[in-house]
Amino acid sequence: MQIKLRKIEPTDLPFLYLWENDASVWADGANHNPLSQQDLRAYIESTTGDIYRDGQLRLIIEETSNTLTSNTLTLGCIDLFDFDPRNRRAAIGMYVAPEFRGQGVGKEALRMLEDYAFGHLNLRVLYAVIATKNTACSALYRQAGYTPSSPLPAWTLESDAIIWLKETTPNC
16 A cells, blocks of 8 residues: 655544544543544644644645545544654654554554654654553554663553654764
8 A cells, every 4th residue: 555644634624533532542642532623623724734833743644546536545644743853852643544454554654754754854763652552553663663662650541551762873
């Protein structure tokens, strides 16, 4: 499956509304309550897509099925947040719609985000906090070359967590 990452658009509101209100993943993220369409509309309107201005960057994961007709499928989103430009690091968050999980979407989106973060933003560290019970996500980060770094006991009510880290190779 060929994918691309793109800036969030107003037409993404229905997807964001569905995904942000998916209570089954709230334990793995920062959202613990429903969001209204107005909340999400305000977010879409206020975000510039510039991580230096916003302190975060949300990109839509999209599959292009036919470049001639521009038919696309919206598959999920991937975020850089907790952006620290001084120390050149950021956290990663990702949501792949249930119907597209297990098809390599997360792996490819993560690779593309890494290329952007390490190559364009010149970050030196990316990390993700993953609940220990989320074995599929841990496997994804392990396969992508992340190292389990710090255990976080009782991180959420539901589970312990682990910080998965990936560092760039320093230029010598």
